[in-house]
Amino acid sequence: MLQRGTAKKVTIFVNEDTRHHLASLSEAILTFLFHRGVSGATATRAMAGFGAHHAMHTTKIEALTEHLPIRIEFIESAARVDELMPTLYDMVTDGIIEVQDTQVVKVANRERPAPPQGPHAESKGAARLMRIYMGESDRWQDEPLFEAIVKRLRLMDIAGATVYRGILGYGAKGHTHKSGRLPFSHDLPVMISVVDSAEKLGRALAEIESMMQDGIIVLSDVEVIRFIHGGPLTENSNANGETGETPSAAL
Amino acid sequence: MRTVKQAKLLRLHFSEGDHYKGKPLYEAIVNRCRELKIAGATVFRGLEGYGETAEIHRHHLVRRDQPIVVTVVDTAENLARLIPEVEAMMDTGMIATSDVEYIRIEKPPGDPTR
Numbered sequence: 081m082l083q084r085g086t087a088k089k090v091t092i093f094v095n096e097d098t099r100h101h102l103a104s105l106s107e108a109i110l111t112f113l114f115h116r117g118v119s120g121a122t123a124t125r126a127m128a129g130f131g132a133h134h135a136m137h138t139t140k141i142e143a144l145t146e147h148l149p150i151r152i153e154f155i156e157s158a159a160r161v162d163e164l165m166p167t168l169y170d171m172v173t174d175g176i177i178e179v180q181d182t183q184v185v186k187v188a189n190r191e192r193p194a195p196p197q198g199p200h201a202e203s204k205g206a207a208r209l210m211r212i213y214m215g216e217s218d219r220w221q222d223e224p225l226f227e228a229i230v231k232r233l234r235l236m237d238i239a240g241a242t243v244y245r246g247i248l249g250y251g252a253k254g255h256t257h258k259s260g261r262l263p264f265s266h267d268l269p270v271m272i273s274v275v276d277s278a279e280k281l282g283r284a285l286a287e288i289e290s291m292m293q294d295g296i297i298v299l300s301d302v303e304v305i306r307f308i309h310g311g312p313l314t315e316n317s318n319a320n321g322e323t324g325e326t327p328s329a330a331l
Numbered sequence: 332m333r334t335v336k337q338a339k340l341l342r343l344h345f346s347e348g349d350h351y352k353g354k355p356l357y358e359a360i361v362n363r364c365r366e367l368k369i370a371g372a373t374v375f376r377g378l379e380g381y382g383e384t385a386e387i388h389r390h391h392l393v394r395r396d397q398p399i400v401v402t403v404v405d406t407a408e409n410l411a412r413l414i415p416e417v418e419a420m421m422d423t424g425m426i427a428t429s430d431v432e433y434i435r436i437e438k439p440p441g442d443p444t445r
Contacts, residue, residue, distance in 0.1 A: 211340075213373065213404075244375050248361055251371025269373045271402075285434075289333070292436045296371070298340060298404050299432040 082119040082187050084237070088161040089182040092152040092168065093131065094175035106150040109171060113154055116164060121154035131175070155182060185235075207304040208281045210274045212288060213251060214295040217267040226270050229288055238284055239276045246271065251296065275304060338433035339410045343401040343417060345424030346388050347376060357399050360417055367413055370405045382425065404433060 092109060100108035106123050113121045126149040128138035137147045156164070161179060168177060218225035226243050233241045249269035274281065285297065349356035357374045364372040379389045380398035388398045403413065414426065 211402075213371070246373040247376045248357060249371065249373035250361065250365060251373065271373060271375070289434070289436055293438050293440075295436055296404065297434040297436065298338070299434070300340065300429055 081189075082155065082184060083157070084184050084187060086158075087155050087182050087184045088158050089153065089155045089180045090161055090164075090168075091178045091180070092172060092175060093178075094150050094152070094172060095131070096125065096148045096150050097146060098174045100171055100173070105171065105173070105175075106152060109152055109168065112167065112171065113152075113164070118154050118156055118160070118164070121152060123150055123152045125150055155184065204303060204305050207275055207302055208278045209300050209302040210281050210285065211298045211300075212272040212274070212292075212295065213298070214270050214272075214292065215267055216245060216270045218270075218293065218295070220291050225291065226272055228291060229272055232287055232291070233274060233284055236280070236284055236287065238274060238280060241272055241274045244271045244273070245269070275302065333437075334433075334435040336406075336433050338404055338431055339407050340429050340431045341403040341405075341410050341413070342427045342429075343403075343421070343424060344382065344427075345399055345421055346382075346396055347399050348388075348396040349399075349422065349424070351420050356420065357401055359420060360401055363416055363420070364403060364413065367409070367416065369403055369409055369413055372401055372403045375400045375402070382423070404431065 094105050094109070096104070096106065098105040103111075110121055110123055126137075128136070128140070129149040130136045131149060133147075135147070137149060139148065165177075165179075212229065214225055216224070216226070220228040230241050230243060246269035251269070274284065276284070281299070285299075288297065343360065345356060347355070347357070351359040361372050361374060377388075377398035377400065379387065381387050382398070388396050403410065405413075410428065414428075418426065
């Protein structure tokens, strides 16, 4: 399974009609990647193009529709790419193989492993609790600040965040936050609480500070007791829990 | 501007139905905090809960009786001034304090990052 972080992106350009034994080369490459358990590969047929032979291939003119370029792309960890490369190098008898450094930002998989079954595992550990106080009407780049912060935390893979709306309050800005007569005129206090390892909160703190205009952030040490569902995720999150990396998927 | 210092977090738990001199207790406490020049106070309303009397606090049709939490962050000295005052105002409830690290963020208006 592909992980977030640095990875390699491999692009292979071949001709549609290049053969590899009996099948077409592009199909042979895809089959090879599939059987070697690559997490995903895409082949696209080009509209037009030219290559080493310097002959224009295009869909526009009937006579030139042969030899259209096909581009096969896949993203894998550097180690996997190294593993696959000798065979690919051998297979591509006519075309180019290109490897790029890339950054995997999100790996979303809708088919999650089966939900909660069996007894819940319990894991304890020291962590930090961060409370961020702000006003409900505070904004950041045309969206409510609290929403922007929660989105940012999610992007940073912070274990979890909860937004609370107060019913009354005053603070940094000196004025009282109170709900108006109309249900729309809200400027109530908002607090976001976030729990994660000290190191990850430290990183999140810098980001949040750059987004906030006015407000306070309160940090305290806490002990976390997490309930984790059984299954393969448990091992994973236990191991990560010790190093302070808490995958949000496990919560 | 950014200020970092050690501070205390105070949490007061009581019911929305509690009153002090005819006003909701949480309003009276926030006003008292202001009078005592406490840095800030925020009132949160819980959905449901129970406390000392083991009576469930929840939203009834006519009577509002949900749990209320007031949080205050300030220096230990300021909270020491506040706690006896608040104790006198509360009939039943709970007061908890914890040590926290406090970061105040204050940027001049018209900051380009906004």
